[in-house]
Amino acid sequence: MRAVLHSERARLTALYGTLLVLAGGGLVALVNVLLRKGLGSRVNGAVTTVMPGVPVRAGDPLPDGTAFVPAQKLPPGVAPTEAQLARWAATKNVSRAAEQAALHELTVVSLIALALFAVLSVWLAWWMAGRVLRPVGVITEKARRLSGANLHERIALRGPPGELKRLADTFDGMLDRMEGLVTAQRRFAANAAHELRTPVAVQRAAAEIGLAGDPGPQKVARIRERLIAVADSSEHLIESLLLLAVSEEGLESVEPVDLAALADTELAAAFPSGGSAAAPGEAADAAPTVVRDLAPLTVSGDGALLGHLVRNLLANAVRHNRAGGRVAVATSAAGVLTVSNTGPQIAAADVPRLLEPFRRRAERRHTAGEGAGLGLSIVASIARAHGAELLAEANPEPDGGLTVRVRFPVAPGPGRPGVRRV
Structure with missing residues (x-):
């Protein structure tokens, strides 16, 4: 569990999930704010011509025998009557009750939707992070299995161009160079061993065969010249190897x-x-x-x-x-x-x-x-x-x-x- 919590996938999931939840929460908050500003006036306008519990239409008679007339503005300087004030107060109460009920229902529905959206966001973020990090897992596994015996293997990542594809191609290029260097090093070591073994074998043969028994002075002189020539060749080879090693180290x-x-x-x-x-x-x-x-x-x-x-x-x-x-x-x-x-x-x-x-x-x-x-x-x-x-x-x-x-x-x-x- 600790490894999961400290994995890059968990971090990306937390990041993506948090961003999606914040975006959803911000959207819910924005909707509520905008509705609170305009919902009251819209509800009040809808019920301002209707008394509570009296379903009427334009032209229908009211209980007191008067005809229904839509709300109209009073002429300037005319004060409302007691009946008009009472009707306005009743309408205001109906509007406020409708507004509060609508806002409450909207808040409950929004919170439920946000909770479901948060769960879905986390799941989508986990799935998306896994898809995004899958090439990284392939590269990591390949690097873990690499050794001198399988440097010929390559990632060969298939996918659209992007950062991870370039990373995999760069890693393959690095493996190409490593394989070339390791192969050259092995060949160099084998060739150096062969080159150094040959003069040693010549010197040994000259000493064991040429100087066997009781050789004459002329033969000893020839063997001596041969041994000196082989020694000079070996010395030149060793100096060349040292010079090559020094130049490879840089300046x-x-x-x-x-x-x-x-x-x-x-x-x-x-x-x-x-x-x-x-x-x-x-x-x-x-x-x-x-x-x-x-x-x-x-x-x-x-x-x-x-x-x-x-x-x-x-x-x-x-x-x-x-x-x-x-x-x-x-x-x-x-x-x-x-x-x-x-x-x-x-x-x-x-x-x-x-x-x-x-x-x-x-x-x-x-x-x-x-x-x-x-x-x-x-x-x-x-x-x-x-x-x-x-x-x-x-x-x-x-x-x-x-x-x-x-x-x-x-x-x-x-x-x-x-x-x-x-």
């Missing part, structure tokens, strides 16, 4: 960053010769050509994370380029950083997949310089942390490759998504 503080100068610095580091640099395993003459168009561009953000963003874009552009290809880097005053590279042809449907962690254009072969598949996902995470929009699209033939644009807010203000001010 601790922001400051003006000259993105054009930062891109120029990263280009100088990636291409020491000033124009080209070979990807791992490539000859120097097969290195891509650099095309730069760095217009002044200053954004608000974290300089270290933005450096990682530019560095990962350049590394991805070099690693997935073709022999003698091209890397183009540009900044614009409109707040856009663009990095484009030639390379293998990429299907447009595969581009969004490349922005997910541990996703590559081809299956991993665990070769030197291959990377862990975290570069573009780290770029996307850093862009989100800076409130920037990341757009990636495949280049048409014959160049192929990928073009990545990071559109930063031109006039960043407080409260940008992903930014925490200190």
Whole structure:
């Protein structure tokens, strides 16, 4: 009973019922007030020509032998007679009695009708509140049953457009995003475990098999190089995972960053010769050509994370380029950083997949310089942390490759998504 009394349905019932009863009571009071003002004169006019207990019509003789004459106003200056005053007093008494009887009957009937109206109003209010709150109950029950095993379920509320329909649709949209995040998290954890397990298995195999027995110095040197390479790859993977986690948390503080100068610095580091640099395993003459168009561009953000963003874009552009290809880097005053590279042809449907962690254009072969598949996902995470929009699209033939644009807010203000001010 206590739960019922403290439910939203009971509160809405009390509200609706009270409003309806007040409206009914106000209507009854208004009718009584209006009748009290005009009922007396109307009753008096109706009986003013009739004496109590004497049913007469115009022209009929009265008991004293005189003819019945309707009431008329006395001429000015003429005083009423004793008989006229007596008749007026009797008529007044009849009018007052009729008025009081009519008002009493009206009050009793009105109160009975109001009582019945109040009962009906409360019942209608209870039924209406239940109908209105039924979608809320559906949403509540669905939210109570949600878990990681049934995130695919949706409310799918059917009904006319309204606040509750929008609430249910918003809840369904939130479930879509939650399901996507949970799925991505599970996939990320599984891929991370696989990526970390592989180098550990390689190290173990190298130690147990390669160093078994009494290996010679040359074999020990090869195994040592192999173990160091696997350790370096594992260290790079762990650092990438940590960087991805840090960028997902948002920014601790922001400051003006000259993105054009930062891109120029990263280009100088990636291409020491000033124009080209070979990807791992490539000859120097097969290195891509650099095309730069760095217009002044200053954004608000974290300089270290933005450096990682530019560095990962350049590394991805070099690693997935073709022999003698091209890397183009540009900044614009409109707040856009663009990095484009030639390379293998990429299907447009595969581009969004490349922005997910541990996703590559081809299956991993665990070769030197291959990377862990975290570069573009780290770029996307850093862009989100800076409130920037990341757009990636495949280049048409014959160049192929990928073009990545990071559109930063031109006039960043407080409260940008992903930014925490200190």
